[in-house]
Amino acid sequence: MRAFFIANRSSQDYVWLQRKPLAPFLVNMIVRRSRLIYDFDDALYTRQSTHVGKLKDKHPGSPAYISRINHLLGKSSLVFGGSNALCDYARRYASSKSVFLVPTSLERPASVEPSFRIPGQVTVGWIGSTGNLPYLRLIDEAVHDVQKRIPHIRFSVMSGKPPNGLKGKWEFVPWSPETELQWLESIDIGVMPLKDDEWSRGKCALKLLQYMSQGKPVIASAVGENLTVVDEGYTGFLAYSMADWIVAFEKLVTDIRLRCDMGAAGGQRFMSMYERSVVQSKLAEMVRNG
Template sequence: MNIAGFTNNTGSAQWRLQGPANYINARTKNQYFVASSNYWNEEAWMPEIDLVVAQMWRNPKGVDFAHSKGVPVVFDADDIILGLGNDREELMDLNEKHKKQTIETYEKVDVITVTTEALAEHYRQYNDNVVVLPNYMDYMWWGEPLKIKNHGQLRIGWMGSKSHKADLEFIAPVMKRVMKEFDFVKFIFCGFGGKSGIYGKDIFKDIPPAKREYYPGVNLEYWPYKSKTLGLDIGIAPLVDDGFNAGKSAIKYYEYSANGVPGVYSDTIVYRDTVKHGVTGFLAKTPDDWYKYLEKLIVDTQVRKIIRRDAFQDVFDNYNLEDHYKKWVSLYERTCRDSKH
């Protein structure tokens, strides 16, 4: 197969397209080319293409064009785009024309692939052929942990994008309390929420400047190294329990664990079936839960060490893309074989 993948230019492109492509290209005779959706060009169509994979596309005419060439189209989604509710609509910023184009795309594609069963349930209202392909850690991309000595300072960190605004607003009072209680602890955050700007306010402004460090995000190819150089001792992954977040997957757990960082995670559907509470991390519901488990990781170095070890091994053994990339190969081969175009 010759597969042409078009990404949505976000970090999820690595998890959904580029990661599987790395293994498909390295381990099989198939070829998987990945580019930004900005490079979709019907005039430059290559007749060798057997399959198009489009991430979070809004292009029904593009689907029609591929079908006219006898090529099936897979739509990949790792978020809910429509039906987010008033509190979340601004994340996708779609007008009525865009919403119509999005639905038409859903309906026209041959297969929709998603990360979780919760997302599958959402997308089945538009297309009967929805397949769950979970996220897995691509160690070709991520590499090994770095050993960084923090010399008496303990660093608790978070990293992510603007879609987590509500999550950060929830956790901000907890982090303020932790920073006030422990003199040797510092809060590290990378990406969204660290300063006032076009995306909103400085969510952590109540934490004294001397007790926090903010770092902007970096391009995708540099992200594994950047995440490691933050030097985190503990990671946090707060998620408000709502419909939008129900479609998320446990990427933060994979990233923290692959870096050798023990974490506290929201006790929601996203992490509940992945993180083993008290073994590979802690699951927290209330602000008091969050404080309790952060305090435990702060004061008990042995617990930190054990969870760091067990979480790292859990992700490597059970969520390693090298052991699962054939799921993509099988689906893509079946889609090409069953295509009616």
């Protein structure tokens, strides 16, 4: 079906392919007629951090998948990577002049009521897919420690299901498109723990941008694109160890002025660098000049 569709398309200036790599013969068909743009936001050339078991050909990190990615990169006229790590990988196979960093972008959020706020509590929040819930284990000791010593701290998770097997207590809020903004507005601090591996280093820090778009200070593992998105000590804290997580929780939970100042700085950084219209304008210029 894909081959039929491609074969029967008239020549276009560009064909824009996002994320999933096509088979080499399909890529070759495209580039005979048009210039190809490849846009990706995950480290598809390596195993996912949470993947367990044998890799099948359809899984990122398998030899077949890597072969497709590398062929596609080599044939692309423009490559847009969502993180510095992805761009560094792309430059191994594509001309360095054709590879550009295009960060994840979000629309300016609407003003909403914080439906999930609890008076007198400082809420630390994590949002993500169920497949990423295991990352919460990386900060479990820190969460458990501060919960024992700081009575007004609360941890909330918005996902498809609650985390399990943790010592720290997380209050679960089911994700829905209707309530996501209300939940983001209700938290006081946003967190993004990551494992320091090749898959995580390719991530594009979407969670941090979601928090910052709502003017929330952040705490993040000092891994990959987190190092670029977080302005250490200004919009939030980068954690290199469990002790760093504990110190960051303590500072932000006990100092409302610090939370407000960091949240405001993060909101400004989001609007100047990651708001959708800003990124789209830069992206259009890249295509025009490409």
